[in-house]
Amino acid sequence: TVAFDxxxxxxxGKPAVIDIFCPDADEDSLLQQVVSVQxxxxxxxxxxxxxxxxxxxxxxxPVDDFxxxxxxxxxxxxxxxxxxxxxxxxxxxESELPEVLLEKxxxxxxxxxxxxxxxxxxxxxxxxxxxxxxxxESRAAVEGLHAAGLATLLLSGDSERAVASIGRQAGILxxxxxxxxxxxxxxxxxxxxxDKCVAMVGDGIxxxxxxxxxxxxxxxxxxxxxxxxxxxxxxxxxxxxxVQAAIDVSREMLRKIRQNLxxxxxxxxxxxPLAAAGYLSPTLAAAAMAMSSVxxxxxxxxxxxxxxxxxxxxxxA
Numbered sequence: 001t002v003a004f005d006x007x008x009x010x011x012x013g014k015p016a017v018i019d020i021f022c023p024d025a026d027e028d029s030l031l032q033q034v035v036s037v038q039x040x041x042x043x044x045x046x047x048x049x050x051x052x053x054x055x056x057x058x059x060x061x062p063v064d065d066f067x068x069x070x071x072x073x074x075x076x077x078x079x080x081x082x083x084x085x086x087x088x089x090x091x092x093x094e095s096e097l098p099e100v101l102l103e104k105x106x107x108x109x110x111x112x113x114x115x116x117x118x119x120x121x122x123x124x125x126x127x128x129x130x131x132x133x134x135x136x137e138s139r140a141a142v143e144g145l146h147a148a149g150l151a152t153l154l155l156s157g158d159s160e161r162a163v164a165s166i167g168r169q170a171g172i173l174x175x176x177x178x179x180x181x182x183x184x185x186x187x188x189x190x191x192x193x194x195d196k197c198v199a200m201v202g203d204g205i206x207x208x209x210x211x212x213x214x215x216x217x218x219x220x221x222x223x224x225x226x227x228x229x230x231x232x233x234x235x236x237x238x239x240x241x242x243v244q245a246a247i248d249v250s251r252e253m254l255r256k257i258r259q260n261l262x263x264x265x266x267x268x269x270x271x272x273p274l275a276a277a278g279y280l281s282p283t284l285a286a287a288a289m290a291m292s293s294v295x296x297x298x299x300x301x302x303x304x305x306x307x308x309x310x311x312x313x314x315x316x317a
Contacts, residue, residue, distance in 0.1 A: 001191055002145055002243060003210070005184075005202035006156035006163060007044060007132055009220055010170050010240060013203065015048040015114065015132040021104050022118075022126030028058060030126050033083045034118050036061040037076040041068060042205070045116060048130055071157050071180035071206070073116075084119040088159065089178070091117040091124050101127055109161030112169065134169050141240035142171040144309070148244060151196075155179050155187065157206065184210035201243055203227050218243055245308035252306055256299065263295040 004010050022030050035053040038046040039060055053060065066076040073086015084094055088105065091097060097117075104127055105115045114130040142152055152172045156163045160177030167175035176187065184200075188210050191198045200207070200214035203223025208230045211217030217231035222238040235242040267288045274280040280288075 001151045001153055001196050002199045002201060003153040003155055003188060003191075003214070004170075004172070004240070005200075005204065005207045005210075006154060006158060006166055008203040008223060008238075009201055009207075010134060010138040010154070010166065011132040012135050013044060013132065013222065013238070015045055015130045017048050017052045017128050018113070018131050019108070019129035020126065021101070021129075023100060025120070025125040027126075028056065030118060030120070031056070032058045032061065033078045033081060033120060034085050034128070036063050036078045037066065037074055037083045037085055039063065040066040040076065041074050043074075044132075044204070045114070045130055046074075049128070082121050085116060087157075087178075088115070088117060091119055094119045095122055095124050097124055105159075106161065109159050110165060112162055112165035114158050114162055134166060135238070135240060137239050137241045138170045141243060144241060144244040145247075146171070148247065150247070153191075155184050155210070157181075181206040181209050185213040188213045199243070199247075201240070202231075203238075218246065241310050245310045248308040248310075252303065256303060259299055260296045263299060264292055267292040 007013060007015070020027050020031065031049070031053060035049045035058065038049045040063060061078050063076040063078050066074065068074050069086065069090065072090040073084065075082070075084040077083070084090065088097075101117075101124060105117075108115050108127070108129045112131070114132065116128040116130060117124060118126045118128065145152055152174065154163060154167045154170070154172045154175040156166075156177055157179055158177055160175075163175045163177035167173065179187065184207065188198055188200055192215065198214045199216040199218055200210045201218045201220070202211055203220035205224050205226055208226050211219065211227060211230045216233065218233045218235065219227040219231035220238050221228070221234055221236045228234045233246055235246065271280055271285060271288050275285060
C-alpha cells in the first residue's frame, strides 16, 4: 500500500484563495483580520491568505495572544477582536454554525475546494475557498502504481468531501479526510499490523510522524527539511511518478542481489564436493573463485542498461 499526503504531494503545494463568502461582514475587513492572525502561521494555507492580502494591498495588523492548534487552525487578538481561523470542527466549538455557511461549505467541498472558516468575537462570520490544483503527473503516478499491483490511499487533514473529490481526480478511491498528524501515523501502523507493507509519501512537517511510522517513508524533494530527514527516500523532483520509479529500482536491486547470491554460492556448492573428492586442483579452485567474482560484478553492471518503467515508456522524468 502506498499512502499519499494531499497538499504538496499530489497537489502542487501552492494554494490560493479563490473565493470569500461572508454575507454579514465586510470582506476586506474580515480578510485583514484573518491575514493578521495568519502571519504567525507556518502552514501553506497561511501563505495563500498573505498572498491575497498583498494583491489587495491590505495592511497586516499586529496580533496578540497568537496560538496554533495543530491540525485545526489558529487564533489571536487583532485590534481588540478575538479572531479564530480553522476547520469546521474548530468553528463548531466556538459557536453555532449558520446554515447558509454550512450549505456554501458543502458546495465548495464537492468542488475539491478547501474550506477555511473564520470567527470574530465568538461569531462564525465567513468562509474562504482555497484551491491547490492537482499535479499534472499525479493521475499517471496512481495509475502506474495500480498497474504494478499496489494499493493506494489518500490521507489529509482537509474535509472528507474535499479529500474524496481530489482522490477521484487522482484515481484514488480509498480516501481519509480530517486526519490529524498523529492519526496519520496511527493509520499507517494499523495497516502494517494487518500484514501490509506500507510506503508513506509526504512533504510537510505534519507528515513526519507518518513518514517515520511507515515501512518506507518517501519525501518530496520540494518538501520541508524535517520530512526529508525523517523519510528513508527523498525524490529529487516533485513528481509523484518517481514513487513508482523508486519502487522499480528497489525491486530490480533486490532481484540482482538474489542473482548475485546464486552466482556466489553455485561455484562453492559445485566446487567444495569436487575438492573433497580430490577432483579439483588448487589452480582450478582459484580460477573458479575468480569466475565467481567476475560473474557477480558482470551481473551487477547490467544495471547500467536498465531503466525504470517511467523511462522505458518514454515519459519525461
